[in-house]
Amino acid sequence: MPSRGLFGPGSIISHAGTSHAIPTSVSPGRETLFRRPPREEKPREMVGNMFPRDRFHFPPVARMRAARADRKRRGGAHCACRVVLREEGGARTCGARRGAIKLSTCGFHAAAVPPIGKGQQCGQKGVGERVLARRSRVPVEVRHRGKAEVGMGLPESLVSREARVGVIGLGYVGLPLAVEAAAAGFPVLGLEKEEGKRARIASGEAPYEGMDGGRLRGLLEEGRLEIGGDREGLRECDVLCICVPTPLSRTRDPDLAYVEEAAREAGEAILLGRRPKLVVLESTSYPGTTRQVVLPLLEGMGIRPCVDFHLAYSPERVDPGNTRWRLDNTPKLLGGLDGCCADLAERFYSSFVERTVRVSSPEVAEMAKLLENIFRGVNIALVNELWMLCDRMGLDVWEVIEAASTKPFGFMPFWPGPGLGGHCIPVDPFYLSWKAREYDFQTEFIELAGKVNVNMPYFVTGLVTRAL
Template sequence: MSNAKTSLLKKLESNEAVIGIVGLGYVGLPLMLRYNDLGYRVLGFDIDSGKVEQLNSGKSYIEHIGSERIARASSQGFEATTNFERVSEADAIILCVPTPLNKYREPDMSFVVATADAIKPYLRAGQVVSLESTTYPGTTEEELLPRIQEGGLKAGREVFLVYSPEREDPGNPCFETRTIPKVVGGYTENCREVGIALYSKAIDMVVPVSSTRVAEMTKLLENIHRAVNIGLVNEMKIVADRMGIDIFEVVDAAATKPFGFTPYYPGPGLGGHCIPIDPFYLTWKAREYGLHTRFIELSGEVNRAMPEYVVGKLMEGLNEHGKPVKGSKVLVLGIAYKKNVDDMRESPSVEIMEILEKKGANVAYSDPHVPVFPKMREHHFELNSVDISPESLRAYDAIVIATDHDKFDYDMIEKNAVLIVDSRGKYRDFQSNVIKA
């Protein structure tokens, strides 16, 4: 056993290791809190100086993570910084940076590459680097490995390289960082052993796999499974609607089967940082091997078409009221990508808003979790959330339920809205002013 490995394992086991987390968002921040709670000293790295300033003043910018938790972490030694030279202070460096798609739906590895380039001058013997960002099989070996070895350190002997995909589910009260099993793959057996030691203190169940590629593919399979099944039920929704059948009733009935069926529910499209994006990482990589991932691509087509489908149902409803979409006042309820969170990443609600705006509608939104429309990479609205009341609802030609937050008063909405387009199955019984989309 190398001296570097022995020393690092001892530090991890005794909670004396310094944990460095790069990327302090929906993945990195909960991980920071978990290690901080265990007594590790945690350094947080982010290129966003505004985030760093907020964290160091004890404030949170993520709704389901309270500021009191950040303040407590700071009092227990947590510190955030934009100075990557301090990577040398960390014994473990966990990368939690975005991996979006570019406009051609190809992997955008710029955040991973830029982060690897930022940390590599400050790496030293006795450190472990773990990538948690979702990506295609081979990324850890192809992008990280040459960079961490560039200065002469040998992976598996002096530094240790791990891939362990994040599995955060923001706003899900049934799971937290500690209780979600953690898949860990290492570049070498020594790397895997160090990775297990890194995560076994913080996570109840660690699932070792034979390589970083297996771990990378595992995360993709998890999300492709969801994307394909959601695509299937979205397509079934369209067929059921044409036949006059309520797809939500169908799914609920099918879910009573105690074996061989898992319920997936339709919606206005896919959102979040994983499901709309990750399948295309495998699609892109498979081309290198001369393969076409037909299931993935077909489900992607179906899911990407759902915002247009919802707008089409809205237009049908407006036509029945003798109104064109151009000039109509439309209120979109819920613009986060899923219920009860403030996470806007890849939200189909925003696509619905953009389609409506292009068609000439006057678009507003209401979301108790998103009071001001945030700055986004590809979407721009200068809007604030509208407070809904019986009077305000009656002022709109149509209401689109895009995200079914629990804070909405659905009885009040149904009683006062002129027209409701329901993409989330909130209204199961017949209502004359509701169109199921």
Template sequence: MELITKIKTKQAKIGIIGLGYVGLPLVIEFCKAGFQVYGFDIDERKINLLLEGKSYIKHINNSSISEILPNFTPTTDFSRISEVDCVIICVPTPLNKYREPDLSYVFNTGEVIAKYMKKGQLIVLESTTYPGTTDEDLRKILEKSGLKAGVDFYLAYSPEREDPGNKEFSTSKIPKVVGGFSSSCLEVAKALYDQIVVRTVPVSSTKVAESVKLLENIYRAVNIALVNELKILFDRMGIDVWEVIEAAKTKPFGFQAFYPGPGLGGHCIPIDPFYLTWKAREYDFHTRFIELAGEINTQVTYYVLEKIIQALNENKTSIKGARILILGVAYKKDVDDMRESPALKLMDLLEKRGALVDYNDPYIPELPETRKYKKKKKSVELTPDNLSLYDCVVITTDHSLYDPDFIAKNSKLIIDTRNLIKSKTYQNVLKA
């Protein structure tokens, strides 16, 4: 096939749509592999920064962008899709307010591609979704171009597996699952990813590939729900769940450690399981396990809220008017990603009860308005004087930059949801 030859000789031009936490690392890998890459995004701010050789993602430094500029064309001009040979879609797939799949970004992108696509192109979807999206929904949109999948163009699905900030497993070191609409589609897509990742894992269909990503994240969501539930139970029993987990993980087989927290965050685990839950209804199937896990992981934020209120009461302080400092609004440690962060939900719940809430996060200096949190704030400086001003300090993200002893020694009351402060000598620290 001509396209495979172009890919293997690095003559194929690559187009990546969506230059966020998934798309931008892909751009870098393809550029490093010697391809000419076009990056498409509707956000002009991102495009302008990239043209200046600047990154807007913490774990991607500016030099990583400036070094690839000779091979990289960032643009908001989607008509240039006609210039590329391979198109990879990396757009968001959130839930709507009814916790149902919102595939508008994928479908709108498909409509745009259909306007400009040409015969012989490869189109790959990477966005997480329910089984059948690629073959059934996206294919129909793309075929409005008059071209037929598997005949006139190649269609495939390869789930993104990015873990922002993970230094051990960067994009090129993570095996890539690939499923094609047809055997020829799979062959071309595999040839493409073979150029940038340590190993490609071909599967029999796009539906299998779509299901792989869902299984990976449902597995995590369910196990996190388990330890979150055990955290609440063990708290009543006077048992430290963190100590239990640390001891349990010494078993060299049959156990993998998962850790509790203030709720689920990130672009995958709080969202992806419900894509399958929604699709399951089409087959008269009720995904009880998934929904129970979602319920527990949602309720754990309210558990943390109650722990804060109880602790304040014991200090003879009402939640109404209490000054509370949230430490960490990123959804996990050492990243600047606050998508679906449980800290935002907790801040909202506290403010609705009359608390005066500030935050500190070394990676997020300003808190913009989000879908779930509408107030703009700036990160307060972490100093002894500032810490002493607050009635309660709540640790929601265990950033490596946080000094547990410094925080413990300078705060009146601490609710630690991440086991940042491991020492049991501090009487002002409560786990939640």
């Protein structure tokens, strides 16, 4: 007896409460297979030449291919997600369907609603829309929270240097960054909460060693650099750089209060201002700060990464007073939350830095910054310990180091001193040691180096007392 397989003769198929039997007298050929009963087709209003307004309907493959071929013949402009743009009121808008957030591979385009008129509220409550026309290089309509204005997308504005840059914190890291960005052609707002420092900088005084006061005054007079203390000015910025201190607590644990406060200010600026924004953290901290501290704070305010903001980490490498290696000629590390975030950060920094070095993630950039400073701290501890030994042995440690420096390979000279100085090297090793304990790991070598350096002032005091 022949087998009654799937859809074989005599099979019963149920559809929408109705049973349909396949005749047993006919072999199951292609023409005899069950077909869905015809239904009345409802007319659909088309948007552009591709997507209907029905949010649950997708055009057949043949229609999509025909539309693609038609676009290719006409050479029409496309947005980043390859949806045909159409003219409306002198601006090019996207014909994407209503109700779905369709992200392109680059992450720059959010096609959330069909074209709307000026002054109308966006269909996605609380969500702005920035439509990009990357291929056509034409102005596009930027819709945000109910108002529309003509402008360029974030990638294009970074290349043309029309993007407005906000620098949160004008310390020895933030002020040089603001000056370089302004000198490169970006309009820059520097946010400084300390009133005395803000007044000195606004008057053209360079408060840090090695800074060019004349250059600072020139940028202020030209209006390319603005100094303020009101965080509402950040709402109109396209790029936000967080350059705030990361000190230690009394128990030598990381104190990220300044970073958290700056992240909340950035989130407020994104929520109430122009979108999307590029947010870059430059403050030195342990691996995971960007993703585990800054990102949750921003997401907790109801804004979405790679839609409302792009997040990256690029550690400062400032050496105050060093006239040879400056911000513009020191390679700039950067790591983005994903590819589109890293792309935007690279576009921004390459405008005024000779060389950018892109790494795979923010965590790699954060760890690399700590390694740079811990390397110096550990080697300083080594030479300080040799200094104490040479003192007991009656040897001149400086002569010993100069003799060892004659080797042309495999040796780098470090010089002893009364301990560690600067803003980073005394602090950064403790950030990594604290983070390592989370993974049940003891950084004994790093902690021993810190102990040696902490005791150096007592050793130097003893030498002075003995000499007197």
